[in-house]
Amino acid sequence: xxxxxxxxxxxxxxxxxxxxxxxxxxxxxxxxxxxxxxxxxxxxxxxxxxxxxxxxxxxxxxxxxxxxxxxxxxxxxxxxxxxxxxxxxxxxxxxxxxxxxxxxxxxxxxxxxxxxxxxxxxxxxxxxxxxxxxxxxxxxxxxxxxxxxxxxxxxxxxxxxxxxxxxxxxxxxxxxxxxxxxxxxxxxxxxxxxxxxxxxxxxxxxxxxxxxxxxxxxx
Amino acid sequence: xxxxxxxxxxxxxxxxxxxxxxxxxxxxxxxxxxxxxxxxxxxxxxxxxxxxxxxxxxxxxxxxxxxxxxxxxxxxxxxxxxxxxxxxxxxxxxxxxxxxxxxxxxxxxxxxxxxxxxxxxxxxxxxxxxxxxxxxxxxxxxxxxxxxxxxxxxxxxxxxxxxxxxxxxxxxxxxxxxxxxxxxxxxxxxxxxxxxxxxxxxxxxxxxxxxxxxxxxxx
Numbered sequence: 321x322x323x324x325x326x327x328x329x330x331x332x333x334x335x336x337x338x339x340x341x342x343x344x345x346x347x348x349x350x351x352x353x354x355x356x357x358x359x360x361x362x363x364x365x366x367x368x369x370x371x372x373x374x375x376x377x378x379x380x381x382x383x384x385x386x387x388x389x390x391x392x393x394x395x396x397x398x399x400x401x402x403x404x405x406x407x408x409x410x411x412x413x414x415x416x417x418x419x420x421x422x423x424x425x426x427x428x429x430x431x432x433x434x435x436x437x438x439x440x441x442x443x444x445x446x447x448x449x450x451x452x453x454x455x456x457x458x459x460x461x462x463x464x465x466x467x468x469x470x471x472x473x474x475x476x477x478x479x480x481x482x483x484x485x486x487x488x489x490x491x492x493x494x495x496x497x498x499x500x501x502x503x504x505x506x507x508x509x510x511x512x513x514x515x516x517x518x519x520x521x522x523x524x525x526x527x528x529x530x531x532x533x534x535x536x537x538x539x
Numbered sequence: 540x541x542x543x544x545x546x547x548x549x550x551x552x553x554x555x556x557x558x559x560x561x562x563x564x565x566x567x568x569x570x571x572x573x574x575x576x577x578x579x580x581x582x583x584x585x586x587x588x589x590x591x592x593x594x595x596x597x598x599x600x601x602x603x604x605x606x607x608x609x610x611x612x613x614x615x616x617x618x619x620x621x622x623x624x625x626x627x628x629x630x631x632x633x634x635x636x637x638x639x640x641x642x643x644x645x646x647x648x649x650x651x652x653x654x655x656x657x658x659x660x661x662x663x664x665x666x667x668x669x670x671x672x673x674x675x676x677x678x679x680x681x682x683x684x685x686x687x688x689x690x691x692x693x694x695x696x697x698x699x700x701x702x703x704x705x706x707x708x709x710x711x712x713x714x715x716x717x718x719x720x721x722x723x724x725x726x727x728x729x730x731x732x733x734x735x736x737x738x739x740x741x742x743x744x745x746x747x748x749x750x751x752x753x754x755x756x757x758x
Binding site: 491496530 | 547550709710713714715716744748749751752755
């Protein structure tokens, strides 16, 4: 785990019996540390998003949305590695192809949006920057293929819009949500035409209260 | 409103177009200020809990629980003025009399529990004290009659148990909840035999994040 992970995330892993191997908060360090742990311990890698079973598991979110809100016409999903978006797209398009599935990326980490334009995935030249640090990963290859064939659209939101949506979810919906989890709601500010029978997926909530206060105060 | 009300509560009232008349945070000051506002403005008093329509409205929480969780055997409800508990009891007992309805009070503000023992409502000699400040009101007369005839049991929880339940709801369920709202969950710590097909009503969430952090840190 990146050594700047929120305390609540570290505590959650420990509570579930996990052993934490810290690393620097860069993609290179993550990959290198992960490979080293595999070598030293014989552990099997389960990729957090570029893995067929993880994608399928996250797709159950789509099935739940269809079951609980059958009249939904549009689903907005935060987009980072693309597992959640990809899984929801596969599930929803197989059951209800008329329902729009839209991915929402931070402007400063719009790798999937750029990848769709270019037709292939390449890291951003200037790196990825956003308060939505859970989305600062490059979309997986499997996820990119799914997104390209099944997702209707990718849109972007600014950090300011993300902070405003986080504040709204905290003060109005009384949810503890990290900025990454608020991106889909942020999209409704920039694109009001997307509201209606729309479901915004709010995931996740790994944020320390002290940081949450700062985000809300700064907005 | 008491002049020590949380900022989030004041902002909520303003957002909804309300005019705030501040008063000292005592029962006497509330009653006196309210009477004065009525005299000066001709406003009609709608009592926040000792009012038949308010009680009926809060009873819809009970109907929702029965609709969403038909196998429920027990409902735990925070108890202050008694409107929420009374309403839920009337609704649930009329539809599903076998379902237990239990009120949960802070130990330091157990006026309803004492009233049940004595057979009538009297303010506590030493006043009411608890971190669950939303429950520091004396049970209403109507509510007491309902509680006496329809509620199965009243139980109490300590401030420490309330703080621990608040922490659990924040860090595990990712809900912003005030201590008053966490009392029903706190009861499951002290009375584990009450778990099972049990629903705990979690209401409300009028707490500033800075105070929430202190409660969680102190626990």
